[in-house]
Amino acid sequence: MVSLKLLSKNRFQFTLGLLLSMAFMDSESVKANEIDKPVPATPNIVFLISEDNSKHFMKLFDPNGVETPNIEKMLESGLLYPNAFSNAPVCSVARSTLITGTLTTRTGMHLHRKIKIAPMPEGLEMFPAYLRKAGYYTTNNAKKDYNAVEKDNVWDNSSLKATWQKRPEENQPFFHQETFHETHESRLHFTNDVMMEHKVQDDPAQVFLFPQFPDTPLFRYTVAYHRDKIREIDEWVGKKIEELAEAGELENTFVFYFGDHGGVLPGSKGYLNETGLNVPLVVRIPENFKELVPYAVQEKPQAFVSFIDFAPTVLQLAGLEVPEQMDGQPFLGGGLNKTTLEKRDETYGHADRFDEKYEMVRSVRKGKWKYIRSYQPYYPDGLQNNYRYKMMAFASWRTLFNEGELNPQEAAFFKGKPVERLYNLEEDPFETKNLAANQKIVLKDLRRRLDKWMLEKNDLGFFPENILVNSAMENPVEFGEKHHEKLKELIAISDWATRDWDEVNDKVIESINSGDELERYWAYTVACTFGKKMGVDYARLPDFKNETSAIVQLKAIELSGRIGLRNPMPALTRWLNESTDPVASLIGLNTLVYFKDHSPYGKRFSSASLELKVVNDEVKRRLAYLDGTW
Structure with missing residues (x-):
C-alpha cells in the first residue's frame, strides 16, 4: 500500500531552526513569501526536459560546449551528474522508460514509432499516478509520446496550458513536467535560405566538430546553429527557476534539468554512441529538503544513473514505496548512502526500430x-x-x-x-x-554482462516485430517470461557471430536445417553476418523457396544476397508482393533498401515492380523513398 512517510523529528527541528534564523534576518534580504510559507511535509518535484541534446554541448559537462549560466547557477545549490544516460536514443522509447520506470525491451515499448501500443505491466502505474494518490498535483506541459496505454489517473492536467501554479490548494505538493522543444531534431531541418538569413552566434569556423564529421561549411554551420539552441534551453531553464522563486516554492522543490536522450547531430539520435545516450543532468536541491540528499551541494556524483532510475527516485523523494515492477533504483531520497551510490558504474542501452529503419x-x-x-x-x-x-x-x-x-x-x-x-x-x-x-578480457566480461542483463530482463528484441505484434502485445511482460528459456537459446545462437566461422559452421547449419522458427531466424541472421566467409558451406543450406515461415524465408533471401552468388532483388520483390502482414513487409523493405543502396544489386531495381497488398504508415515511408517522393 502506498503511503506518505511522516515528518521526522530531525525535519521538525530543522524547520524550527530555519524559521527562527530567518526571523533575525534583514527583511530586505529575504522575500516575504519565502518567510511566511510553512515548510511542507514533502517536497515538490519539477522535471525540465530539453529535447534531443547530449551533454557534449554544455561547458558544464564538456570543455567544447557553450556557457549555460542559468543551468550553472542551479549547481550552486545542486548536483551535476556527468554519468546520466537515457537507455534508448530516441524520444518515445526514452520517455516510455521515464514514465514507467521500466526497461522497454522487457515491457514491449522499445520500438519507435509504435505499431501496436503496449499495456502497462500488470500491477504497475505510470509514476505520477502514485503521486496523485498521495495528494500531489501532477501536471505535464505537454509532450508525452509514450508507447504504453495511459490511464486517466496520471495527470491532473496535461496540456500546453498545464502548470503547477494552477493547483487548487496553495500548499498542495506538486509534480510538474515540462518539455523544451526548440532543440528537437526538426529544428535542424532548415534550408539554404535559413543559412543565408540566420546569423549564428559562434563563428562556424571555430566550432568543435566531432571527429567522424566531414569538415565542411554546412556541417560547421549546423553545429553552430545547434549551439544557439542550447543557449535557448538555458534561457528557458532560467525562467522556470525564477517562476518557482517568485512563488516562494524554490526551496521546497527539487528541480531536475536533463535532456530526453542524446543529441540531434548525425550519428547521435538513434545510435548507441555516447552522443546518443549520455545526457546532461543537473538537480537543484531545495534548502528545506537537503537532508534527503546524501551529497553536499555542488558535488558531481560519479554514480551512473539512467532513465529507469528516475521514476524510483521521484517516489523515494516523495516518501513513497517504489513498486517492485520498476527496473531502476533511486539515486536521491531518504535512506540512501553516498558510498553505496558511488559504486554504481554500469548502464545499458538499446536501439531497435526507428520509424521505418530496423537494426538491433x-x-x-x-x-x-x-x-x-x-x-x-x-x-x-x-x-x-x-x-x-x-x-x-x-x-x-x-x-x-x-x-x-x-x-x-x-x-x-x-x-x-x-x-x-x-x-x-x-x-x-x-x-x-x-x-x-x-x-x-574486458570484451568477454562485458559481453557476459550484456547477455546476463538481456536474459534477466527478457529482452523482446530477439523476437521479430511481426511476431510481437501478432502474439505478444496483449501482455508483453508475460510473453517474455513464458519464453525465457527460448530467449536463452536465442542469445546463445546470436553469440555464434562473435566467433570464427570454422568454429560455428556446423551449429549454424544444423539450426537452419532442424531448428524451430526462431532458431532458424537467428541462425540465418548469424550466417548473414558472416556473408561470404561461409564459402562452400552455403551449399549445405536448404533452398529458401522451401522455407515455410515467411519471416525466416526473408532472412534466407537476405543471406543469398550477402553471399553474393545471386541477385536477391527479384526474390525480395516476390516476397514483398505476396506478404499479407504489413509489419513483416516493413521488415522486408528494410532488407530491400539495404541491398538497393549498399550493394551492386540496387542499380537494376525499379519500385514499379512492387505491388504491396497491405501497408501501414511506416511502410508508406519506405515506399515514398523508393518512389523518390519522400
Whole structure:
C-alpha cells in the first residue's frame, strides 16, 4: 500500500531552526513569501526536459560546449551528474522508460514509432499516478509520446496550458513536467535560405566538430546553429527557476534539468554512441529538503544513473514505496548512502526500430569501458531513415561518401560494422578506436554482462516485430517470461557471430536445417553476418523457396544476397508482393533498401515492380523513398 512517510523529528527541528534564523534576518534580504510559507511535509518535484541534446554541448559537462549560466547557477545549490544516460536514443522509447520506470525491451515499448501500443505491466502505474494518490498535483506541459496505454489517473492536467501554479490548494505538493522543444531534431531541418538569413552566434569556423564529421561549411554551420539552441534551453531553464522563486516554492522543490536522450547531430539520435545516450543532468536541491540528499551541494556524483532510475527516485523523494515492477533504483531520497551510490558504474542501452529503419543494437558501459553489440552489423548506420535525412548536413554526408570524398573515419558510418565494438572512453570519448581485438578480457566480461542483463530482463528484441505484434502485445511482460528459456537459446545462437566461422559452421547449419522458427531466424541472421566467409558451406543450406515461415524465408533471401552468388532483388520483390502482414513487409523493405543502396544489386531495381497488398504508415515511408517522393 502506498503511503506518505511522516515528518521526522530531525525535519521538525530543522524547520524550527530555519524559521527562527530567518526571523533575525534583514527583511530586505529575504522575500516575504519565502518567510511566511510553512515548510511542507514533502517536497515538490519539477522535471525540465530539453529535447534531443547530449551533454557534449554544455561547458558544464564538456570543455567544447557553450556557457549555460542559468543551468550553472542551479549547481550552486545542486548536483551535476556527468554519468546520466537515457537507455534508448530516441524520444518515445526514452520517455516510455521515464514514465514507467521500466526497461522497454522487457515491457514491449522499445520500438519507435509504435505499431501496436503496449499495456502497462500488470500491477504497475505510470509514476505520477502514485503521486496523485498521495495528494500531489501532477501536471505535464505537454509532450508525452509514450508507447504504453495511459490511464486517466496520471495527470491532473496535461496540456500546453498545464502548470503547477494552477493547483487548487496553495500548499498542495506538486509534480510538474515540462518539455523544451526548440532543440528537437526538426529544428535542424532548415534550408539554404535559413543559412543565408540566420546569423549564428559562434563563428562556424571555430566550432568543435566531432571527429567522424566531414569538415565542411554546412556541417560547421549546423553545429553552430545547434549551439544557439542550447543557449535557448538555458534561457528557458532560467525562467522556470525564477517562476518557482517568485512563488516562494524554490526551496521546497527539487528541480531536475536533463535532456530526453542524446543529441540531434548525425550519428547521435538513434545510435548507441555516447552522443546518443549520455545526457546532461543537473538537480537543484531545495534548502528545506537537503537532508534527503546524501551529497553536499555542488558535488558531481560519479554514480551512473539512467532513465529507469528516475521514476524510483521521484517516489523515494516523495516518501513513497517504489513498486517492485520498476527496473531502476533511486539515486536521491531518504535512506540512501553516498558510498553505496558511488559504486554504481554500469548502464545499458538499446536501439531497435526507428520509424521505418530496423537494426538491433545493444550496449553496456562499465566505468570507462563501452561495449556495443550489433546483431545485424552488415546494416550500415547510414541506412536510409527518411526523417534523419531531412537534415541537410546528414544528406550531404552521404553525398560525400558516394563521391568518395571521405576519409576512412568519416566513411565508416556508411559501411558495415564489427559485431562487437569496445572503447576506452577516457582516451577515446567519441568512440573511434575499436579495441575489441586488443582487450579480450574486458570484451568477454562485458559481453557476459550484456547477455546476463538481456536474459534477466527478457529482452523482446530477439523476437521479430511481426511476431510481437501478432502474439505478444496483449501482455508483453508475460510473453517474455513464458519464453525465457527460448530467449536463452536465442542469445546463445546470436553469440555464434562473435566467433570464427570454422568454429560455428556446423551449429549454424544444423539450426537452419532442424531448428524451430526462431532458431532458424537467428541462425540465418548469424550466417548473414558472416556473408561470404561461409564459402562452400552455403551449399549445405536448404533452398529458401522451401522455407515455410515467411519471416525466416526473408532472412534466407537476405543471406543469398550477402553471399553474393545471386541477385536477391527479384526474390525480395516476390516476397514483398505476396506478404499479407504489413509489419513483416516493413521488415522486408528494410532488407530491400539495404541491398538497393549498399550493394551492386540496387542499380537494376525499379519500385514499379512492387505491388504491396497491405501497408501501414511506416511502410508508406519506405515506399515514398523508393518512389523518390519522400
